[in-house]
Amino acid sequence: MTILIKGGHVINPATQMDEVADVLIEDQKIKKIGKELPEKEAERVINADGCYVMPGFIDMHVHFRDPGFEQKEDIYTGMQAAAHGGYTTVLTMPNTKPVADNPDIVNYVHNKAKSGNCIHVLQVGAVTKGQQGKELADIEGMVKAGSPAISEDGKSVMDAALYRDGMLEAARLGIPVLAHCEDIHMVRGGVMNADAKAKELGLPGITNSVEDVIVARDIILAKDTGAQLHLCHCSTKDSVLMVKVAKEEGVRVSAEVCPHHFTLSTDDMKEADTNYKMNPPLRTKEDVKALREGLRDGIMEVISTDHAPHTFEDKNRSMQEAPFGIVGLETAACLTHNELVLGGYLTPMQMAACMSYHPAQIVGIDKGDIQPGKAADVVIFDPEETYRIDKNTFASKGRNTPFDGKEVTGRVKCTICDGEVVFNELNK
Numbered sequence: 001m002t003i004l005i006k007g008g009h010v011i012n013p014a015t016q017m018d019e020v021a022d023v024l025i026e027d028q029k030i031k032k033i034g035k036e037l038p039e040k041e042a043e044r045v046i047n048a049d050g051c052y053v054m055p056g057f058i059d060m061h062v063h064f065r066d067p068g069f070e071q072k073e074d075i076y077t078g079m080q081a082a083a084h085g086g087y088t089t090v091l092t093m094p095n096t097k098p099v100a101d102n103p104d105i106v107n108y109v110h111n112k113a114k115s116g117n118c119i120h121v122l123q124v125g126a127v128t129k130g131q132q133g134k135e136l137a138d139i140e141g142m143v144k145a146g147s148p149a150i151s152e153d154g155k156s157v158m159d160a161a162l163y164r165d166g167m168l169e170a171a172r173l174g175i176p177v178l179a180h181c182e183d184i185h186m187v188r189g190g191v192m193n194a195d196a197k198a199k200e201l202g203l204p205g206i207t208n209s210v211e212d213v214i215v216a217r218d219i220i221l222a223k224d225t226g227a228q229l230h231l232c233h234c235s236t237k238d239s240v241l242m243v244k245v246a247k248e249e250g251v252r253v254s255a256e257v258c259p260h261h262f263t264l265s266t267d268d269m270k271e272a273d274t275n276y277k278m279n280p281p282l283r284t285k286e287d288v289k290a291l292r293e294g295l296r297d298g299i300m301e302v303i304s305t306d307h308a309p310h311t312f313e314d315k316n317r318s319m320q321e322a323p324f325g326i327v328g329l330e331t332a333a334c335l336t337h338n339e340l341v342l343g344g345y346l347t348p349m350q351m352a353a354c355m356s357y358h359p360a361q362i363v364g365i366d367k368g369d370i371q372p373g374k375a376a377d378v379v380i381f382d383p384e385e386t387y388r389i390d391k392n393t394f395a396s397k398g399r400n401t402p403f404d405g406k407e408v409t410g411r412v413k414c415t416i417c418d419g420e421v422v423f424n425e426l427n428k
């Protein structure tokens, strides 16, 4: 199949291309990019007038809940949600049941994803067996099966000596460690940020230090071991500060921010609504500002979703009882555009870098770059369309979002993965 994407504004961070051009796709690859490419060369023409044409988004942090919690999401619905959100590659976290701590589970996820013919799914391996924090998982086996990284996401490995061993193993195997930073002993039943809002709502709080002490520890361990550290879902201003200093010191560290953390503060919580409950929690306006500025200044290099679907029943409980987590795949691009591009923090080029090129570089995959010869993983994004987010239109099984009804400007119109259209709302 040959596809010609006509008249779009091509934005490609790898080459810094930033101009209106046509893109010709042939045999799963980008064949040509240029002005006025002839339509007769293509079997299908997609008119991208007024839209950005960017490398398909890459989400370093999603939960597809498969195996074990398929009532929340499964690999097929997760991939559909990703395609709707403009994503062509996602990294799935290992906190499934059973935990993804061995090559069999990695193979199961990769095979099921392939059978769904949609987007690329890469399973992240757990650091420890069963995420129990007692002994290392078969990290080498999982890397041989195709895991691009390890992570204990959902928790931190609290035993620093064991975590250090895991980091040494990751360094030896040449893969990054994706770190969820949370000192579990300091949580003390907290369910939201520890601030005036928590007092007003009468809810136990989670201090910034719960995150910050593990960010500090993990940076020190990365410096010690030479491992490549990537900090998940950073939410505090001091995380940004520590990443900045660590980079200046030459530590191999990168960091991600999620749309909910750069869009909302606890001031936006009108009541105790469990769609505002996620881990780490929404923080203060000061933290939000630091995260936005961190992305603007290139300290924080990645925007990831931490897509964490839960059923209505799971979330329809008290703030104390409901699980942490919100969905994100179908709202990340519009929120990034609406809050950060239109808000004056990121250029469209930086948006593409944070959502695609940088993740590819950090994970070490040959993606996130649309130039001739590269895989045809492309997203077409309309920066002018204004609409209201409607959770009932989500392809995800999860409806747990605080953004339902929010008006945003910027919309994913078409997603192409390996030269196949996997989502399309343009001249259907």
Ligand SMILES: NC(=O)N[C@@H](CC(=O)O)C(=O)O
Binding pocket: 063, 095, 153, 154, 155, 180, 277, 278, 279, 280, 306, 308, 309, 324, 325, 326
């Ligand atoms: N972020 C969340 O609130 N929840 C995640 C776990 C995690 O990312 O730590 C989940 O798996 O539900």
Ligand SMILES: [Zn+2]
Binding pocket: 153, 154, 155, 180, 181, 232, 233, 279, 280
């Ligand atoms: Zn986490």
Ligand SMILES: [Zn+2]
Binding pocket: 061, 062, 063, 093, 153, 154, 306, 308
């Ligand atoms: Zn997560």
